[in-house]
Amino acid sequence: MYRKLRLCSNSGAYEAIPDPPIPLDLAAVRRTLERVGIAVVDARVMLLVGTTPEATISRNGRLLFKTRDPAAAEVTFEKLRALLKLPGAAPS
């Protein structure tokens, strides 16, 4: 399960952290996202994802959304969660 979305340490982005970590096959994640037309840069240990806002997906399941708008981060989180069949976030 993901913890509630929270601001990262520099307060410039929202992050979703799974507890416990969720090992992701980034090659499979990339294929899934590209199939639905989302641009992805594969940096091997993470994916840079061309959603709005932009996101990064790490191998341990951590997602980061480059926005200070919690609602925008939440929308993109839900979109990626559904596409990648990830578990939901803890209730507020």
Added chain:
Amino acid sequence: MARGVMLMSGGIDSPVALHYLLRQGHEMIGVHMDNRPFTDDSPLEKVADHLTLLRERYHQPIPVYLVPHGTTQVTLMRNTDRHVGCVLCRRFMWRSAERIAEREGASFLATGEALGQVASQTLSNMRSATIAVRLPVVRPLIGFDKQEIEAVAKSIGTYAISTRPGVCCQAVPDKPATRSNLIQILREEERVDVDQIVDDCIRKATIL
């Protein structure tokens, strides 16, 4: 007084280091390594605002080169050991800064590093990073602690800019090496085409 090239990150330390060098009367040129998409636009905006402030204070033009570094980060992440990623990243920053120094006729490089502050600023990591360049590297803040640097930053007005929200560098590994082995660094670097990477970065650099 000499002409130097200063690495500027948008953080708290580099504008303070630049302030000391400008106060001594050196003619300075900035270099910002643009880490997008591993960060957002905020570091670049902060550097621009730092420079506006310091240009007014010291009546110097302080040109700043914006060097794309995100592609370099992707290449390093794909091909080298993540554990030493910060040192490898720094080596490429220094190489770009040195190329710009050569172009600008500058005789030294400078940075806001202070010993022991973060993973890349241990003595062995600093040595492993700067051994990639020939020009002398000046570190005006090397013996300062964080509180001292912050106090100066507040007094010159750069602190409020540096501490605005921003996305921290996503390329930093979870457990960066704090003690690097130069032989390992050199072996890792053999996995990428160093000259090609630096050539590309410098070709795509722009002046703010």
